[in-house]
Amino acid sequence: MSALLDPLMTAERWRRDGRAVAVATVLETWGSAPRPVGSHLVIDGEGNFEGSVSGGCVEGAVITEAMEVISSGTGRLLEFGVADETAWRVGLSCGGRIRVYVEKLV
């Protein structure tokens, strides 16, 4: 298996190197969502990341949330969509909606 650009291989390697890691997973999508259910974005405690949960539209917000998940240890369920601008200040320009689960790798 090619480890190139594989977020789950990256997450395992980072954790074994002693880095704090959060894993974000697309749980549900509605409408035209850029990345399918099951897609991963993995984030370390320094804000380095690999993978994607959208076409780059909401990754910034997920990374911010991931930092808090890493420090608190508690998972979070996030929802993004065009109508969510007030809640998250980011949205999917494609008009879709996604739900993303962010959890700490322990």
Place this chain on the structure above:
Amino acid sequence: MRLDHLAEVNKARAARRAVILATRIEGGAAQVIVEGDVSQGFLSEAHLLPDVQAAFASGKSALADFEGEAVFLNVHLPPPRIVAIGAVHISQALARLAPIIGYDLTIIDPRTAFATPERFEGTDLVADWPEDVLRTRPLDAYTALAAVTHDPKIDDFALAEALRRGCFYVGALGSRKTHAKRVERLQAQGLTPEQIARIRAPIGLDIGAASPQEIALAIVAEIVQAFRRRAISGAGE
């Protein structure tokens, strides 16, 4: 997510086994389910559950409901693998392209002048006859076979084997005239017209590819198309 679960998932993926990571949304309890194995965890007899079996069949990750509890089934099917017959110029370009799209690649060629480590640094290269290699490393439904030697002695067995094993893609380099002769030989070997019709020849999407690199790109594009549009029972697309 627990590191031991992640390691188990990655290990199964590396061994080309289908695997599901089931995660309870409330509380985050998780369980690894490897296809064909009995798994331990909050889902008892997990491999017998219809939602689990459907996820293995379709390859689609989804939220499922188990006795009122929301559980996310993240399914990982083996990554598509390309087996190229022929350590030729086109295959050297394939060796660069395949890792970028995340497909595994094995190159088989008994001609040791072609199959040299220098020409294929970092690539899984086997300098042996397909008859011998495919006996110990069989083709499967997640494999694409591209025969690019032009030499029937090397290509024909691998093509026939790929059709028998149900590879999701079978492509062969050569002109229409070359292919017509190939069809006759494969028929003589007992393959049915339906099986033989699955061979993509001339190989590669028609993008006017001329150089070996462009032909490699056309082959990879055709393989991606074949994989994404393959028929899966239970797939709801």
